[in-house]
Amino acid sequence: MSAVLEGHTTDHHHGPAKGLWRWVLTTNHKDIGTLYLWFSFAMFLFGGTLAFVIRAELFQPGLQIVEPNFFNQMTTMHGLVMVFGAVMPAFVGLANWLVPMMIGAPDMAMPRMNNWSFWILPFAFAMLSSTLLMDGGGPNFGWTFYAPLSTTYAPPSTVLFILSIHMMGISSIMGAINIIATVLNLRAPGMTLMKMPLFVWTWLITAFLLIAVMPVLAGVVTMMLMDISFGTSFFSAAGGGDPVLFQHVFWFFGHPEVYIMILPAFGVVSAIIPAFARKPLFGYTSMVYATASIAFLSFIVWAHHMFTVGMPITGELYFMYATMLIAVPTGVKVFNWITTMFKGSLTFETPMLFATAFVILFTIGGFSGLMLAIAPADFQYHDTYFVVAHFHYVLVPGAIFGIMAGIYYWLPKWTGHMYDETMGKVHFWLSFIGMNLAFFPMHFTGLAGMPRRIPDYALQFANFNMLSSVGAFLFGFTQLLFLFIVIKCIIGGKKASAKPWEGAEGLEWMLPSPAPYHTFTTPPEVK
Amino acid sequence: MLLALRQPQLLGLGLLWCTGYAQADWATNMREGVTAVSQSIYNLHMTIFWICVVIGIIVFGVMFWSMLMHRKSRGAKPATFHENTLVEIIWTTIPFLILVFMAIPASKTLIEAYNADEAEIDIKITGYQWKWKYDYLNEKIGYFSNLSTPRDEINNLKPKNANYLLEVDEPVVVPVNKKVRFLITSADVIHSWWVPELAVKKDAIPGFINEAWTKIEKPGTYRGQCTELCGKDHGFMPIVIEAKSEEDYQLWLASKQEQAEKEKELTSKEWTMDELMTRGEKVYNTTCAVCHQPNGEGMPPVFPALKGSTLITTGDVKNHIDIIVNGKQGTAMQAFGKQLSEVDIAAVTTYERNAWGNNKGDMVTPQDIVKFNEAAQ
Numbered sequence: 041m042s043a044v045l046e047g048h049t050t051d052h053h054h055g056p057a058k059g060l061w062r063w064v065l066t067t068n069h070k071d072i073g074t075l076y077l078w079f080s081f082a083m084f085l086f087g088g089t090l091a092f093v094i095r096a097e098l099f100q101p102g103l104q105i106v107e108p109n110f111f112n113q114m115t116t117m118h119g120l121v122m123v124f125g126a127v128m129p130a131f132v133g134l135a136n137w138l139v140p141m142m143i144g145a146p147d148m149a150m151p152r153m154n155n156w157s158f159w160i161l162p163f164a165f166a167m168l169s170s171t172l173l174m175d176g177g178g179p180n181f182g183w184t185f186y187a188p189l190s191t192t193y194a195p196p197s198t199v200l201f202i203l204s205i206h207m208m209g210i211s212s213i214m215g216a217i218n219i220i221a222t223v224l225n226l227r228a229p230g231m232t233l234m235k236m237p238l239f240v241w242t243w244l245i246t247a248f249l250l251i252a253v254m255p256v257l258a259g260v261v262t263m264m265l266m267d268i269s270f271g272t273s274f275f276s277a278a279g280g281g282d283p284v285l286f287q288h289v290f291w292f293f294g295h296p297e298v299y300i301m302i303l304p305a306f307g308v309v310s311a312i313i314p315a316f317a318r319k320p321l322f323g324y325t326s327m328v329y330a331t332a333s334i335a336f337l338s339f340i341v342w343a344h345h346m347f348t349v350g351m352p353i354t355g356e357l358y359f360m361y362a363t364m365l366i367a368v369p370t371g372v373k374v375f376n377w378i379t380t381m382f383k384g385s386l387t388f389e390t391p392m393l394f395a396t397a398f399v400i401l402f403t404i405g406g407f408s409g410l411m412l413a414i415a416p417a418d419f420q421y422h423d424t425y426f427v428v429a430h431f432h433y434v435l436v437p438g439a440i441f442g443i444m445a446g447i448y449y450w451l452p453k454w455t456g457h458m459y460d461e462t463m464g465k466v467h468f469w470l471s472f473i474g475m476n477l478a479f480f481p482m483h484f485t486g487l488a489g490m491p492r493r494i495p496d497y498a499l500q501f502a503n504f505n506m507l508s509s510v511g512a513f514l515f516g517f518t519q520l521l522f523l524f525i526v527i528k529c530i531i532g533g534k535k536a537s538a539k540p541w542e543g544a545e546g547l548e549w550m551l552p553s554p555a556p557y558h559t560f561t562t563p564p565e566v567k
Numbered sequence: 568m569l570l571a572l573r574q575p576q577l578l579g580l581g582l583l584w585c586t587g588y589a590q591a592d593w594a595t596n597m598r599e600g601v602t603a604v605s606q607s608i609y610n611l612h613m614t615i616f617w618i619c620v621v622i623g624i625i626v627f628g629v630m631f632w633s634m635l636m637h638r639k640s641r642g643a644k645p646a647t648f649h650e651n652t653l654v655e656i657i658w659t660t661i662p663f664l665i666l667v668f669m670a671i672p673a674s675k676t677l678i679e680a681y682n683a684d685e686a687e688i689d690i691k692i693t694g695y696q697w698k699w700k701y702d703y704l705n706e707k708i709g710y711f712s713n714l715s716t717p718r719d720e721i722n723n724l725k726p727k728n729a730n731y732l733l734e735v736d737e738p739v740v741v742p743v744n745k746k747v748r749f750l751i752t753s754a755d756v757i758h759s760w761w762v763p764e765l766a767v768k769k770d771a772i773p774g775f776i777n778e779a780w781t782k783i784e785k786p787g788t789y790r791g792q793c794t795e796l797c798g799k800d801h802g803f804m805p806i807v808i809e810a811k812s813e814e815d816y817q818l819w820l821a822s823k824q825e826q827a828e829k830e831k832e833l834t835s836k837e838w839t840m841d842e843l844m845t846r847g848e849k850v851y852n853t854t855c856a857v858c859h860q861p862n863g864e865g866m867p868p869v870f871p872a873l874k875g876s877t878l879i880t881t882g883d884v885k886n887h888i889d890i891i892v893n894g895k896q897g898t899a900m901q902a903f904g905k906q907l908s909e910v911d912i913a914a915v916t917t918y919e920r921n922a923w924g925n926n927k928g929d930m931v932t933p934q935d936i937v938k939f940n941e942a943a944q
Contacts, residue, residue, distance in 0.1 A: 101727060101731065101732075102720075102721060102722070102723040102727065103721055103722060103723070104723065107799075107866075108799045108800060108801075108802065108803075109798075109799045109866075109869075112796070112798070112799065112801070175868050176868060176869060180798075180799075181796065181798075182796045186756075186757055186795070186796070188755075188756055188757070188773065189756040189757065189796065189797065189798060192756075193696075193755065193756050193798060193899070195869075276773075276774070277772075277773055277774020277775060278773075278774060282774075282775070283757055283772055283773060283774070283775075284772060284775070317637075317645065318639070318645040319645040319646060319647065319649070320647070320649040321649065322648070322649050322650065323649070323650050323651075323654075323655055324649070324650070325650065326650075326655045348759060348768050348769055348770050349770045349772065349777075350769060350770060350772070350775070350777035350778070353677065353678065353681045356677055356681070357674060357677065360670070360673060360674075360677070361670060364666045364669065364670060365666070367662055367666060368659055368662050368663055368666070371658065371659075371662045372655065372658060372659055374626065375626070375658045378626060378629055378630045378633070379654070381630065381633040381634065381637070382629065382633045382637065383633070383637055383643075383645070383646040383648075384633065384637050384643070384645050384646070385637065385638075385639040385643045385644060385645040386633065386634060386637050386638045386639060386643065387638070387639045387640070388634075396634070399630070400627065400630070403623070403626065403627075404623075407619040407622075407623065410615065410619065411612065411615050411616065411619065414611055414612075414615055414669065414673045415673065415677050416604075416607075416608050416611060416673060416676040416677045416680055416766075417608055417611050417612045417615065417673070419608065419680070419766055419767070419768045420597055420608055420612065420763060420766055420768070422759075422768060422794065423759060423761075423768075423794040423795060424794065483595075484593075484594070484595040484596075487594075487595065487596050487597045488594040488595065488596070488597075488598075489598070489763045489791070489792075491761070491792050491793070491794040491801075491802075492794075492796075493796045493801060493802075494792075494801060494802030495802050496721060496732060496802050496803070497732065497802070498730075498731055498732050498733050499592075499727060499729065499731050500592055500594055502592065503592050503593055504593070543645075
């Protein structure tokens with residue numbers, strides 16, 4: 041804190057340390073944000089490679105490349121790595137970089153814990169990935185790891201999977217506590233809650249979701265551990281337990297989890313669309329309330345993932361109605377974004393392209409979500425490729441396009457250089473085409489009756505699967521271009537001004553580009 | 568256009584593929600199915616689909632209009648409006664009313680699908696890794712239904728037939744126009760029994776019994792698959808249901824019961840080595856080969872080799888029978904005592920002791936198995 045008191049004269053003593061130790065010991069929110077983002081990108085490529093194995097096997101009917109058991113390990117690890125390794129850390133990375141700058145704080149409230157919450161992750165994922173090389177293989181029961189397939193019938197490496205989930209949970213909880221503490225305590229004078237940028241709001245709400253549900257996940261994996269190693273029967277009817285209990289507890293975590301992966305993206309898009317429409321965000325207050333409503337509803341709809349487990353009809357009806365309700369606040373958000381664009385002065389630089397695609401494709405994912413909410417129709421959709429199409433539409437052009445839009449938007453602020461706009465646009469269009477080619481046909485294969493998580497399929501699904509595979513490879517390889525664009529931007533490029541986007545709003549744009557190592561050591565005054 | 572309305576996704580794809588072709592390999596939509604419930608589910612699906620299309624056209628229409636007309640390059644000057652409570656209330660209320668409109672038919676269909684009362688036939692369905700068992704509770708017959716697609720087709724050594732992965736050795740047979748109740752459970756992990764044409768999908772949960780029902784209106788063969796990840800061969804446990812006329816169903820029932828009688832007699836018959844080996848090979852290939860492989864080499868470490876296994880070559884025959892009948896705790900080896908007849912257990916034990924160079928030369932007869940079971944009790 042002495043830096044704050046001594047003012048600008050001592051700033052040059054507080055630059056980053058040199059070498060590797062800078063990254064290991066850093067407590068600087070920008071360094072930790074960078075670590076999170078690079079880690080997330082590495083996991084994105086790893087998870088993508090696993091998806092390549094899946095799509096290569098599914099390119100044609102028949103077993104060509106991998107054994108069914110290995111295929112199951114691929115689908116499981118792909119899901120776990122993308123959810124816990126790629127999407128969640130990317131948002132924490134964005135939060136680390138941006139939340140302090142957006143609210144005029146010098147750093148996160150608990151910098152050393154911040155360091156720790158990042159450095160747990162590489163170890164958790166090293167442990168998780170190492171199970172693939174072990175006797176009996178890695179987790180092969182799907183990322184939802186339903187008992188008793190994940191307990192009585194699981195490979196021995198499952199205990200390591202459980203331990204790594206615990207570590208990821210600890211990391212997420214610490215990250216969430218840090219964000220809440222920062223937002224509630226370190227806002228600059230005048231930065232009232234209802235003046236905060238929506239990215240800060242969505243992250244604040246996400247952080248509460250994380251604190252509420254990550255312990256539930258920890259609970260369910262602990263119950264699994266007890267069943268596997270200590271002779272309990274939480275999930276075994278033979279000992280008085282119930283396999284469906286697992287699903288209730290899992291989805292009580294799992295449904296808020298999907299909003300954890302999308303709410304911060306809502307925040308990113310709510311920053312970008314007004315900037316490139318050169319017009320203030322429409323309905324700021326309703327956006328905040330809609331986000332809070334979505335978060336609240338996410339706690340009371342979990343069993344719509346379980347319409348076929350044989351719930352009583354009253355349960356089915358309740359969960360159907362509650363789930364359909366989510367469409368209302370989600371609709372409000374979409375309408376607000378579109379009204380923000382309406383009568384704006386639009387330009388379509390790369391961040392805006394990703395944000396626009398986000399609105400369109402996330403809405404399509406929302407439509408299929410609404411269809412899935414209709415319980416009797418879900419009897420036909422459940423556990424087919426229709427569901428796979430649905431959640432990839434909300435996660436790829438939803439969460440991942442949101443992250444990419446944010447990275448392009450704030451990259452000039454982080455690096456001090458403009459990225460290559462032409463290459464950015466090429467990256468967008470190839471991603472857009474590849475992603476739609478990969479996931480749109482899955483709606484069709486699902487409706488036509490193809491179950492998910494199968495390594496081989498009946499002949500009638502062959503054509504669309506081949507298209508999906510081609511799209512998946514296009515999307516996957518395009519991300520190497522993204523890597524290239526980002527590295528190129530870090531190394532050099534056109535100098536970025538403090539506010540490179542004409543319509544951008546917010547405290548972060550008052551800072552020079554690149555943002556100095558320490559910012560807002562004296563809090564700014566917000567009018 | 569009519570066809571395009573019935574198969575809405577074709578609207579988008581119509582430019583690329585002719586609709587006739589689309590019927591076969593480019594199937595894009597849910598099947599209407601052959602029961603009243605499946606048809607009302609199909610109608611629900613189409614209603615909600617068209618509602619989404621209309622909302623999509625309006626919402627994306629406004630969006631694309633702005634994207635085209637309100638561009639800076641066209642000289643658009645930004646407006647400054649940024650909130651309007653009335654608009655917010657309107658676009659909260661209208662979607663809510665649409666949802667209520669949707670919830671009514673959805674609730675009706677759900678209540679209908681849940682009413683399994685007054686069924687005329689009860690079939691217990693048990694999921695196993697990786698096959699289904701059907702027990703006709705009142706008719707006193709029961710049998711397993713295994714995938715019948717040859718391994719060579721799966722391994723791309725032979726061309727694949729039209730029903731690739733959707734064919735079984737013994738389908739489940741029901742009469743048309745009769746309410747059939749399914750009591751669904753599992754012997755190991757969670758499976759899910761799904762036949763799209765019936766719109767019946769229900770999880771098979773070990774230790775619990777779920778209920779579902781159907782009343783098929785059209786005779787025919789309908790195919791489905793397990794839809795809950797259940798381990799290695801989740802993709803290889805299809806469901807085939809044959810709906811027959813009442814007379815044909817009765818004929819099938821009689822032949823099935825007769826067959827069961829014959830099977831029972833086989834237990835007391837005198838068996839020769841050759842007969843046991845022939846039958847044993849058949850049993851082995853349908854029941855054991857998925858894990859232990861047709862050549863007996865298994866897939867270590869999870870599925871050990873039987874070829875040259877010390878259990879067989881040096882161990883006591885009793886231990887060998889014991890593992891087949893009672894399974895092995897803590898491993899994937901199931902207890903087959905309840906799944907296979909005495910004849911089949913005897914045959915497969917004999918086969919395993921004498922195939923792939925395990926030339927023990929001894930023979931296990933159905934009577935040995937009966938004695939083994941009696942001793943165990």
